[in-house]
Amino acid sequence: MGSKKSFSIEKKQARWGFAFVVPSLVFFSVFNFYPILNAFYMSFFNRKALSKAPPKFLGFDNYLRLFNLETAGNELSFLNSLKSTLVFTLGTFIPLLIISLILAVFISFLSSNKSKKFLQVAYYCPAILSSVVAATIWMLIFDPRGLGNQWMNALMGTPGTDHRWLVDPVMEQVSTMVIYFWKYIGYFVILFITGLASIPPTIYEASTIDGANKWQTFWRITLPLLKPTVVLVSVMAMLQCLKTFSTQYMLYSNGAPRAPINVITFNIYITGIQQQYLSRASAMSIVLFILMLSLTLVQFRTTKSENVEY
């Protein structure tokens, strides 16, 4: 008898548990799974917004068009979009990773807790500004008469030179990287500080007793133990960079040339929303999705195999 009663309680419990997860499940089905499937489906048609004609099935034509090598010469083609995205991602995430790691290690070397705290908060400050505000500030700094030129000229001893921050194709890419780096550096410093804090101090004590200096300790002990954090931070930074949009949008809408900063997300926006080629933009979305998905899977794999037990 007792077992029968507990069985019905379990059943009731199961119903409640299911009721609690249903709202989110419905939400994700409608606003995540359906759209990604729909994007995939649409990418095989020639759907255009506001067009009355029924969409025609194209097969892989949209994808072939995106990766058509003959379009490589066209500076607004998808292939060049991929290139600008790659340049932006590598050019941003590598400095982000290295400098935030150095800053975190240096901060951990400091003896006073107050300055540790202060530096963390100060480096984090740019992250609370929105991307649009960040881009606006830096657009003024990169003005021909702005601080960017004044600082660069003071540093390099080239008085009166205009570095054409927002005009020259390469400098424009550098500018977007600087803005992005500036905004996210504090965020990654904190991730690394958390990672460093999770290494038990006894390990450092042991290495000091064994006669290792700080430099050796860093290369032989801290860095290997920090490897999971390094992997995590690099994948997160890369994913973050692949999603960049606001910075490029701001620079472009204020007159900077589009081609060098025509990253995938920006291209999707222009193609799908401004030019109304929904299917072509969907094909780009799927490429972006596959890119990010493979990065995430790499992260899962490495973090699983690299887990360190202390």
Place this chain on the structure above:
Amino acid sequence: MQKLKNITLPKALMVLFLFVMLLFTLMPIVFMLTASMMSTRQIVRMPFNWIPEGFQWENFAKAIMGNDGTYIFLRNISNSLIVSTTVAVTTVMLAALTGYGLAKFKFKGRNTVFMMIMATMMIPFEAIMIPLYMVVMVLRIQNSYIGLILPFLVSAFGIFQMKQYLTTFPSEFLDAARVDGMGEFGIFTRIVFPNCKPVIATLAILSFRGQWDNLLWPLLVSQSDKMKTIPQYISNFALERSTDEGAMMAAALLASIPMFLLFMSLTKYFIGGSAVYESRKG
């Protein structure tokens, strides 16, 4: 003197590097603050003088009045506040509810549901915005709060955080409440929810900030000036007032005040919030 002797060259270089990076991160923010009080003539003067001569109130007046004197700034910043707050509230509530369901109840398919929700974390918003835009057009909810809010009601990351946190919540409390005759929903609202404050604060901040910073989705949904959000306002203002740099910085500063206030009162959760990501590994 004793102290000075301890300062070695590597240590000095280390402090120098920390200091240079400190200048790099803070200078642009200080620039925004001082430039918002300056006249354009003073901002473009070379070399730049960091101390403002007098206080240009007009900058702030222009920023608030907008390009055409319609005070649309006030409407746009309220829109952002409404959207960000609503998203923060729904994210926290739904994430807590779902996280609780996944952490404390056994039911058929629980793991499948959890894996499905985690899988959505791999779908970037940028990849589904075109189909979502079509949904918005079909439902005719362009230029509405519903349209702005709908795709962000709950986040998979939030559910994950809540589930992790609630798994360690002692089940004895829940059972005791059940014995006392409390309903399941009452247990959630009166016992579980009030006990996840740290996760709630972190999640609320993350989702509020996510919407405060969101430019892409409002660009798709809001075409009428009345329904635009603050990133769109700043972007339009910067475009049309590109020669009035003081007013541009005043607008940027005004748009950042809510986040600054949040940051100053809840620094711990901001910093902790980014560290939360760390627990995703493994």
